[in-house]
Amino acid sequence: MLNFNYVTDAVSIGLYVLSWVLIGLLVLKIYRRQQVKPRWWKAAVATLAGIVTFTINWELSGELVKIPILPLGVWILYGILKRKEDRWDKYRSFAWLGFASNFVFLAATLISIPLYSLVYPESDAATHIADADNASVVAIHPSGEDGLILDKDRLIDQLPSMDQEKVESDVWYNQMYRKSEGKRNKNERFPYQLIGVSSKWGSGVKPVIYLEDDGKGILITTPDEQSYFRFNQSILQEGMAR
């Protein structure tokens, strides 16, 4: 089963809900077809018990992939029910359906990874800057000027035409080091941060966005990745005194 602590994006949650709907439909189908029917809620409990499984967990692109191995729930249920004749037969299909549900969840996880990249492309700035109406700029380093204002229109206008460039962390670091005359932190290539920016609805990521000293570059930082974009025109404006 997917874990909600792990997953907060709309794609995974949507697929998770779909998985449950599918399982529900399958339970209904088996229930209707079966000759000797248990009470409906007992069938549901048997299904849920069947979901209990020993899994091997594996992290793939930030998602927890659980591969079902041992049908523990099915075994336990069998152990309890076998004592009375014929009782197990009533519940067997439901318990095994529960175990099979794990494969539905597994498939959902595996589908969600490429689907997520399709809906929320990591390298597309529009994923991270979807709504800039409440955006503003903060100087995070003394080499940045205080009291500058973010030109929101210029930011929004240029979003589609930005150029993605390489993040060259080692080069930048060394440049800053040389410019700082032996003092490590005197200069900073990205002395501003954009705040109040919303990422695309449902992406589940809150990126940190740094702004370059010339106002023409942004460095978008998510827990997984960094991407660097350049504009033609600066998005910073000389402000009135705040």
Added chain:
Amino acid sequence: MTGKKKAIIAGAVLLLLGGSLAIYWFYFSEPNALPGQDQMITEINGLLPEADAWEIQETIMVDNEHAVAPFTSKDGIYGVSSWVWKHHEWKLGSVRTNGEPKIWKVDPDDPATYRIVWNIDPAEESLDTLNFFFVRERYWSVSGDRHQYDPSIQLKKEVSFREHPYGVMKLPDDWTAVVESGAEGNPREVVHRSYPGFQWIPLDENGEETFLDSAVNGSSYHTGLVEEEHMMIVNLEEVE
């Protein structure tokens, strides 16, 4: 229904009602006024006899349920006590006799509730300005073709010591936004930062560094109610 059954049901309902009321009163009712000066002093000295508290200078509310009371002793201690409303009682959360600035993380998950709290002897002649900083070191890494570059962060706030020998200060809005966005809590970054977080420098009239024995040395007592973080004193060189 027989009379007996009715009585049992009525009793159960009353018990439930009374129980919920008691729980509400215990956990959720509005705070009372803070204890008076004398009671505060008794409690402070009970928790930390070295504090030797004599006078409460002021009581400063952080919010409804959290308060700070800077205090002095007869022989020149300038200390800080923190109070928390919990279980229908104002509880003494922490006492310290060293009044250097520290961060009280009232709600550790919400930087907007962080407060810088200090109380320094106004007779400290050399001290003129308190410089507060939030600092993160620049960092880079490359693994394969994945690059990572974290800009250096240096936020600064000056407070006049002459006007505020003691105080409870909310972080500036910029700081809150930056800290909130993950500058501090990002687990990836905890590993490499050598001087994480909040720092300060005591400065004299000429903007030179000075040293404060009285505010830095002392004893303290903490209960689990107050999460206080040390603010390291750094050199001007490190933040220029």
